[in-house]
Amino acid sequence: MGLDKLWDLLPRLCLILLLPLVYFEYQMGKSPCHIERVYNPTYRKEGDLVIGGFFSLFVKIEDKINKEAFKHRPALTSVASQSMLTYYQPLFAFLYAVDEINKTPHLLPNITLGYQVVSDFHKNSLAVESTLIWMAGGGPIIPNYSCSRLSNSVAAIGGISASLSMSMATILKLYKLPQIIYGPFDLLLTDEFQYPYIYQMGSRESVLHLAFIQLMLHFEWTWVGLILSDTVRGESFFNDLKAEMVRNDLCVAFKELIPEDYNPFDDNGIFYRSTVSSSKVIFIYGSEDNLQVFSTILTYFVLYEKMLITTSSWNFFGDGNLNLFSNLHGTILFSPPKKDIPGLIDFVKDLNRSVISENFYLKVFLEVFFSCRLSEKKHAEFFFPFCRDDLSLTDIPDLKFALVVSDLSFNVYNAVYFLAYTLQQMLQSEIKEVYEPGRNPDLSYKLHHFLKCINPVHNANDESCGHGAGIAAETYDILNFKSFPDETAILVKVGEVISHGQGFSINEEDINWPRDFSQTPTSTCNLNCGPGFKKTVYENQPICCFDCNPCPEGHISNQTDAEQCLQCPEDQYPNKEKDRCLDKTVTFLSYEDPLGMTLAWAALCFSLLTALVLGVFVKYRNTPIVKANNRSLSYILLISLILCFLCSLLFIGRPNSATCLLRQTAFAVVFTVAIASILAKTITVVLAFRATQPGSRLQRWLGSTTSFSLIFICSLIQICLCGIWLGTHPPFLEMDIHSEPGSIIIQCNEGSLLAFYCVLGYIALLALGSFTLAFLARNLPDTFNEAKFLTFSMLVFCSVWISFLPTYQSTKGKAMVAMEVFSILTSSAGILICIFTPKCYVILLRADRNTLEQLKKKANS
Structure with missing residues (x-):
């Protein structure tokens, strides 16, 4: 910053900082009221009843200044005109309300309201001093002594913050003087024991946390950070908000408290932790004093990729800080609906030069706002030129004035009217005394009864009050802060919230999000879980x-x-x-299924082939090769094989109770007949060669009766096993809904697995016996010996069923049924091919070998 610009800005700073110079000039023998006092300026306008107005118009610099800071020329900072309007507008609203009431004939008729304006310098200690100055009537601070001719001060309107209000209350409550607070509502001040004479005009914000919740639910922000003032008000808001967040499954990512003595340049931990948090949305709530300190950080640093939500209590847009404007672009604010004060702007502009010169605070405002001076000041010529003769507050731009209209101004305006209506009701009541200015020392005390009756914030508890004013439904405007490259900024209403869930509306198209977000920001701890x-x-x-x-x-x-x-x-x-x-689709091994169709065709083809072989054997039944291999047993074996092939069809198609009962038992019986026939053929071969000697006792076992008896006994045993199975735990129809996710398998449950494996085990036992005998007889003369073919057939049979068992256990549904059908067809086909293929070859293709001479010749060789 250049030196010329610094010197141009120096007058504004000096005028603001040099106002509260203090000196006493005590003269012996004079009245205390003649003591000159210029250290804390005040302005008083007399009236029948005088209202005290306490405003934070200046900031007092500490008396102790570090001399090291002035080794070089200090850098000066001017007071922005927009900031001046922000902090002066409550004063304008106060003056306008008093003037308007005095001009209203039906309100406090024949009584004039006066006022005394005092600045508390936004410091607790000076707020106490300002209170004593007002009670002294504007003269020196002498406790219990008033320099005013009349004791007509009735109430004080002031306290921009809870701390200032409590400092004032320590003095006012000693004299039972009412104190109407226009600052934000604070729970600390509701303690009627400590603060019995305090009345708050600010909104309770009892449902503000619900407005926050509705905004979070609308944008699905479930993971948010909180920055709060370390005060009772901030803690109460957090407790209400946290309880509602838990109820709606919302979470606090982090919670940071801003202490009252927070110095952003000594500890930036709050800013750092807010920056590194995974939350994209941060709610900021608290008193203006705390948040103004926090805004100092945001002037120099940016919370990247963070969406800020706050309230109008943080009046950052009233300071005119362009750098802060840019960093806070896109911020969303909750604000009570802006209510215009009709005629306020015209009143300010109509203040004439003489009124401004008489009122110290208006005079300072004009001089600082327009950088000029109205009167002669020692050494002031160096800093300020004289103001133009035609200069007045009319030159304030309407747009700038509208920008700084705040809730505080409206609360001040309402507080003056609230007090005026209360005074009128009291003075017109049945319990009134004839009012004479200066002769009603208990006027303020009596005023409390009526203030409680029509208090716009508290409910009335006194029955004599009649119907007390209830708490109206709170409504909040949702505002979007927008800054522009041309160093301008505006607040745009994008929605509203009505308390108790009565209404919530927001227009997302009108929202300008922070520049780090190209679309509506999301703030979740992790990504949502999708369907599935x-x-x-x-x-x-x-x-x-x-x-x-x-x-x-x-x-x-x-x-x-x-x-x-x-x-x-x-x-x-x-x-x-x-x-x-x-x-689910109903599945079973159907004939329409390619696998079922293939197996069915295979069963029919093999059964037809077996029937053809049987026909060949019947036709050539008298040939030596047929007669030599026991044609009766061959007929029984071929017929049983035909039945084996056909019984596999019971496994194909939609199962029912009948097929479930028949298919395993039919398979077991016909296979037993087939294996028993092979066993009988094997025994016959062995006995034929053992009974060749004359007179051998084995010859009587070579007849067909023995073979038939063996087949009958083996089959009867299997029939008994099947009967026991069906009589105890028979197979039944079931629907399997668990084996295949997308299918309902209609299948036959075997009932008793023990009985099922006993049946299979019996067949395996017969097959193993046949295989053993055939293997031992494999080296007998080849002409009359079919033991080799029987051995191969049993080897195939055993291999198939040994492989079947583990496969059967590991499959489900129609695959399991198909596996069993395949095993039936394969084992039956193996017996057919291994035993009857060589014989059919000789019968059909080598008839020359199927003669008795050839057999004898081969035997002799």
């Missing part, structure tokens, strides 16, 4: 921070952030994404 997943919250972790786990088998979730997955009905199954249930 469920939230899993772990112990000692906020409910908003969770893991997304897929729904278990058979369950779905069809919404975002589902806490539990829903189980599909038994006749439905989840789709691949697990976000909806689909109807």
Whole structure:
């Protein structure tokens, strides 16, 4: 900054800082009221009743100044005109309200309101001093002594903050003087024991936390940070907000408290922790004093990728700080609806030069706002030129004035009218005394009764008050702060909130988000769990921070952030994404199925082939090769094989109770007949060669009766086993809904697995016996010996069924049925091919070998 500019800005600073110079000039023998006092300026306008107006118009610099700071020329800072308007407008509203009441004939008729304006310098200690000055009537501070001719001070309107209000109350309550506070509502001041004469005009903000919640729910911000004033007001707001957030499953990412003595340049931990937090949205709430200190940080540093939500209590747009404007672009504010004060601007502009010169504070405002001076001041010529003769407050731009209209101004205006209506009701009541100025020392005390009756904030508890004023529904405007490159800024209304859930509306299209966000910001601890997943919250972790786990088998979730997955009905199954249930398809090994069709065709073809072989053997029944291999047993074996192939058809098609009872038992019986026939053929071969010697006792076992008896006994045992199975735990029809996710398998349950494996084990036992005997007889003369073919057939049979058992156990549904059908067909085909293919080859293709001469010749060789 250049030296010329510094010297241009120096007058404004000097005028503001040099006002509260103090000196006493005590003269012996004179009245205390003649003591000159210029250290704390005040302005008093007399009236029948005088109201005290306390405003924070100046800031007093500490008396102790570090001399080291002035080794070089100090850098000067001017007072922005917009900031002047912000802090002076409550004073204008106060003056206008008093003037308007005095001009209203039906309000306090025949009584004139006066006022005394005092500055508390926004310091607690000076607020006490200003209170004593007002009670002394504007003269020197002499306790219990008033320099005013009449004791007509009735009430004080002041206290821009709770701390200032409490400092004033320490003096005012000693004299039972009413104190009407126009600053923000504070719970500390509701203690009627400590502050019995305080009345607050500010909104309670009892549902402000609900407005925050509605905004969070609308934008789905579940993970937010909080920056609060370290006061009772801030703590109360946090408790209400936290309880409502828990009720709506919202979480606090971090909580930072700004102490009253916070120095942003000594400790920037609050700013650092706010920056590194994963939360994208930060709610800022507290008193203006604390937040003004916090705004100092934001003047120099930027909270990147953070969306700020605050209230109009943080009046950062009233300071005219252009750098702060740019850093806070896109901020959303909750503000009570702006209510215009009709005629206020015209009143300010109509203040004439003489009125301004008489009122010390208006005079200072004009001089600082326009950088000129109205009167001669020693050494002031160097800093200020004289103001133009035609200069007045009319030259204030309307737009700038409208920008700084605040809740405080409206509260001051209402406070004056509230007091005026209360005074009128008191003076017109039945308990009034004839009012004479200066002769009603208990006037202020009597005023309390009526102030409580019509208090716009508290409910009336006194029955004599009649109907007390209730708490009106709170309404908040949602404002969006927008800054522009041309160093201008505006607040745009983008929505509103009505308390108790009566209404919430917001127009997102009108919102300008912070420049770091190209669209509506999101603020969550982690990404949402989509359909098909469920939230899993772990112990000692906020409910908003969770893991997304897929729904278990058979369950779905069809919404975002589902806490539990829903189980599909038994006749439905989840789709691949697990976000909806689909109807299951009924499955079984059907004839329409390619696999079922293939197996059915194979069964028919093999049964037909077996029938052809049987036909060949019947046709050539008298040939030596047929007769030599026991044609009766061959007929029984071929017929049983035909039945084996055909019984596999019982496994194909939609199962029912009958097929479930028949198919395993029919398979077991016909296979037993087939294996028993092979066993009989094997025994016959062995006995034929053992009974060749004349007179051998084994010859009597070579007849067909023995073979038939063996087949009958083996089959009877299997029939008994099947009978026991059916009589105890028979197979039954069931619907399997669990084996395949998308299918309902209609299948036959075997009933008793023990009985099922006993039946299979009996067949395996017969097969193993046949294989053993055939293997031992494999080296007998080849002409009459089919033991080799029997050995191969049993080897195939055993291999198939040994492989079947583990495969059968590991498959489900129609695959399991197909496996069993395949095993039946394969084992039956193995017996057919291994035993009858060589014989059919000789019978059909080598008839020359199928003669008795050839057999004898081969035997002799």
